[in-house]
Structures are given as structure tokens and as C-alpha cells.
Amino acid sequence: MRTLIHALKAIADPNRLRILLALRDRSLCVCQMVALLELAPSTVSKHLAVLDHAGFIQAQKEGRWIFYRRVGREAPVEVRRLTALMDRLASASLQTAKDQKRLAKLLQSKREDLCGRYYASKAATVSSL
Amino acid sequence: MRTLIHALKAIADPNRLRILLALRDRSLCVCQMVALLELAPSTVSKHLAVLDHAGFIQAQKEGRWIFYRRVGREAPVEVRRLTALMDRLASASLQTAKDQKRLAKLLQSKREDLCGRYYASKAATVSSL
DNA sequence: GTAATATTTCGATATATGGCGAATTATCGA
DNA sequence: TCGATAATTCGCCATATATCGAAATATTAC
Numbered sequence: 001m002r003t004l005i006h007a008l009k010a011i012a013d014p015n016r017l018r019i020l021l022a023l024r025d026r027s028l029c030v031c032q033m034v035a036l037l038e039l040a041p042s043t044v045s046k047h048l049a050v051l052d053h054a055g056f057i058q059a060q061k062e063g064r065w066i067f068y069r070r071v072g073r074e075a076p077v078e079v080r081r082l083t084a085l086m087d088r089l090a091s092a093s094l095q096t097a098k099d100q101k102r103l104a105k106l107l108q109s110k111r112e113d114l115c116g117r118y119y120a121s122k123a124a125t126v127s128s129l
Numbered sequence: 130m131r132t133l134i135h136a137l138k139a140i141a142d143p144n145r146l147r148i149l150l151a152l153r154d155r156s157l158c159v160c161q162m163v164a165l166l167e168l169a170p171s172t173v174s175k176h177l178a179v180l181d182h183a184g185f186i187q188a189q190k191e192g193r194w195i196f197y198r199r200v201g202r203e204a205p206v207e208v209r210r211l212t213a214l215m216d217r218l219a220s221a222s223l224q225t226a227k228d229q230k231r232l233a234k235l236l237q238s239k240r241e242d243l244c245g246r247y248y249a250s251k252a253a254t255v256s257s258l
Numbered sequence: 259g260t261a262a263t264a265t266t267t268c269g270a271t272a273t274a275t276g277g278c279g280a281a282t283t284a285t286c287g288a
Numbered sequence: 289t290c291g292a293t294a295a296t297t298c299g300c301c302a303t304a305t306a307t308c309g310a311a312a313t314a315t316t317a318c
Contacts, residue, residue, distance in 0.1 A: 001143065001222035004215075008141035013306080014134050030265060040308055045266055047306090064264055064315050078218050085214055086133075089207050093130035142276080159295060169278055174296055176276090193285050193294055260318085267312070275304070282297070288290090 010054035
């Protein structure tokens with residue numbers, strides 16, 4: 001019951017659900033998800049921690065980046081079932097379609113172009129001194 | 130997506146999930162659920178409103194009592210699927226077993242004995258004057 | 259080694275949530 | 289009609305949550 005409630009709370013937030021759905025067919029690094037959701041990196045990081053603790057996703061460090069991907073068969077039943085259900089239910093949503101489209105575009109551009117954009121204002125300020 | 134998030138939030142609370150599961154095989158009046166959950170009537174009422182607005186349950190007035198039961202095929206897909214999944218997932222939980230046992234006992238006693246118990250302290254105070 | 263980048267942690271804030279008791283509404287029974 | 293009962297609504301409080309920006313940590317690049 002604790003696991004179940006934990007899992008339900010984790011996906012009962014629109015942005016976290018969007019993350020889970022975005023990770024359906026691929027793993028993504030944090031900065032890619034920041035670009036997708038258009039939220040502060042710290043916010044996305046916290047969302048990822050919630051999904052992680054609930055057992056939905058897991059991190060994998062690759063150099064400077066941290067990629068997150070869905071947990072496979074090792075995940076608790078509750079998580080596996082809920083993930084499958086979300087895939088079915090949310091695929092009909094407009095938001096999901098938008099995100100998938102946007103993701104496809106983001107994945108075409110190089111990560112060097114992608115990441116760092118959300119520090120652009122700060123970098124610009126510094127370099128202009 | 131809105132419907133889905135709404136539904137997820139509704140059942141992502143242990144007491145509301147307990148209510149939904151208690152309504153699996155029967156309809157219950159509010160005072161019966163108050164007895165089951167051992168929460169203040171106002172609290173239970175609020176939980177019921179949340180489940181109602183999310184589309185999981187519906188009210189039916191019968192004289193002095195208001196019975197709640199699960200919504201049937203009219204319920205949105207999200208709600209139907211989630212309800213079915215909760216039935217499967219939560220049936221393994223200790224809390225659910227406890228509740229079902231307790232419910233069986235509560236349903237044996239007459240409702241007149243059951244309801245009013247949680248006003249007992251107040252009634253006792255008044256009658257002792 | 260220093261600067262830039264990627265991510266997390268920390269601290270703050272605003273809002274949402276779950277709980278209660280008191281007051282309100284509606285219905286039943288004597 | 290009046291008192292008791294069932295349920296909801298309202299007002300309050302404590303805690304949880306979502307968000308941000310700043311600071312800390314780690315890694316790569318020059």
C-alpha cells in the first residue's frame with residue numbers, strides 16, 4: 001500500500017507524468033528534459049528524484065551528463081502496471097502529442113546547442129562585462 | 130490529461146484509496162465510512178467530494194442517509210482503468226484486508242447502533258447535565 | 259589549473275492539502 | 289413542532305508540495 005501510494009503521488013503531477021511519458025522510447029539527460037518542460041533545472045531535478053524514489057526511473061551517469069531511463073522488470077509491480085496504464089491513457093492527450101513532437105525536434109539538434117541555453121542570460125551578462 | 134491527473138490525485142491518498150476499495154462490492158453511507166476510517170465526518174465528506182469530482186463515485190440520497198457507490202460504465206476511461214488496477218494492486222495490501230474484515234463486522238450491526246457513535250461524547254456530555 | 263557546463267542541494271516562498279471543530283442544512287421521529 | 293441525526297460547508301491550522309534562484313559539486317575543455 002505504501003509503495004502504491006508513493007507511486008501514485010509520483011505520477012499525479014502533470015510535469016512528472018510528462019517526464020515519464022517522454023522516457024517511453026528513449027533515455028534522456030536532464031538538460032534535455034529541462035528544454036522539454038521549460039522549467040528551472042533545479043525543479044526538474046527534484047521531479048526526477050521523486051520519480052526515482054518511487055521506482056519509476058533510474059539514473060545513469062555518462063560523463064558530464066546524467067541520463068534517466070525507465071526501470072525495467074526490476075521495478076515493483078505497482079510501478080510497472082501504472083507505467084503501462086499511463087502509456088495507454090496519456091497517449092491520447094494533446095500535451096503528450098506536443099511533447100513527442102517537440103522531443104523529436106530537440107533530439108535532432110546537437111546536445112551542445114541544446115544544453116546551456118537556460119544559463120544563456122547569466123552567461124551573456126558575465127561575458128558582457 | 131486533466132482528467133487523468135485529477136483522477137490520479139484523487140486516489141493518491143491512503144484514506145481515499147481505502148474508501149474506493151471499500152466500495153468495491155457494495156454501496157456505503159457516509160457514517161459507515163466514518164466508522165471504518167475513524168476520521169471526522171467533515172474529513173470523510175471532503176474525501177468523498179474529491180472522489181466524486183474525479184468521477185470515481187456518485188451519491189444517492191436515501192432518506193436521512195447518503196449512499197455512495199462506484200460509478201459504472203458512465204465513468205471516464207481513466208477512472209475505470211484506474212479503479213480496476215487499484216482493485217488488483219491493493220487487494221494484496223494488509224490495510225485492505227483489515228478494512229474488509231472490519232467492514233464485514235460493521236455491516237452486521239444495525240446502522241442505528243453504528244451511526245451516532247462519533248457524536249457519542251458530545252451526546253454524553255449534554256445528557257449528563 | 260581555470261573556466262565552463264551539468265546536475266544537485268539548499269533556502270525561501272507561495273499555494274495546495276488533510277485534518278479538525280463549529281455552524282448550517284435537511285430529514286426523520288416522538 | 290422540536291429534538292436528534294446525517295451530511296456538508298466553513299474557517300482554521302499544520303504540513304506538504306511546486307517552483308525558483310543561489311550555492312555547492314563534479315566533470316569536461318582549453
